[in-house]
């Protein structure tokens with residue numbers, strides 16, 4: 001484990017949320033299109049706190065995706081500025097909490113804050129750890145030519161290049177194999 005469990009979970013959840021956008025998603029279409037899609041996302045990533053299940057909430061979470069993408073792919077100079085802005089604008093107040101079987105971890109917004117705000121702050125709080133550890137490049141864009149998905153590289157030697165979304169690593173291997181075969185033929 002490189003970072004605290006809640007940091008790693010938040011980063012992976014944020015990447016998964018960004019990757020519901022067309023261009024990054026497995027299907028190529030928007031995978032956060034309905035209130036039901038949002039409910040599945042919420043449950044899959046074990047979010048807690050209030051969920052309204054309204055079209056407005058869905059719209060707000062959809063709109064947070066490009067913000068997260070810009071935030072997570074910012075460079076070592078840009079990321080701290082963006083993180084600070086979000087923490088200030090959303091009035092983040094880090095508190096140690098424990099619930100379910102998660103052990104002590106940080107929440108920086110009340111459970112009643114809008115879901116989109118909670119996601120934005122949670123992502124910013126996770127990036128605080130990356131910035132402080134000089135690890136902002138742990139968030140990468142998939143190396144496949146035709147894939148925009150984000151990935152969080154938590155490998156020891158920072159070797160992860162392809163996302164888990166579209167089987168990109170396998171496709172790249174197959175393409176490399178075909179290229180080698182074509183070159184030797």
Ligand SMILES: [Zn+2]
Nearest residue numbers: 048099105107
């Ligand atoms: Zn929690």
Ligand SMILES: [Zn+2]
Nearest residue numbers: 142147163168
């Ligand atoms: Zn990919």
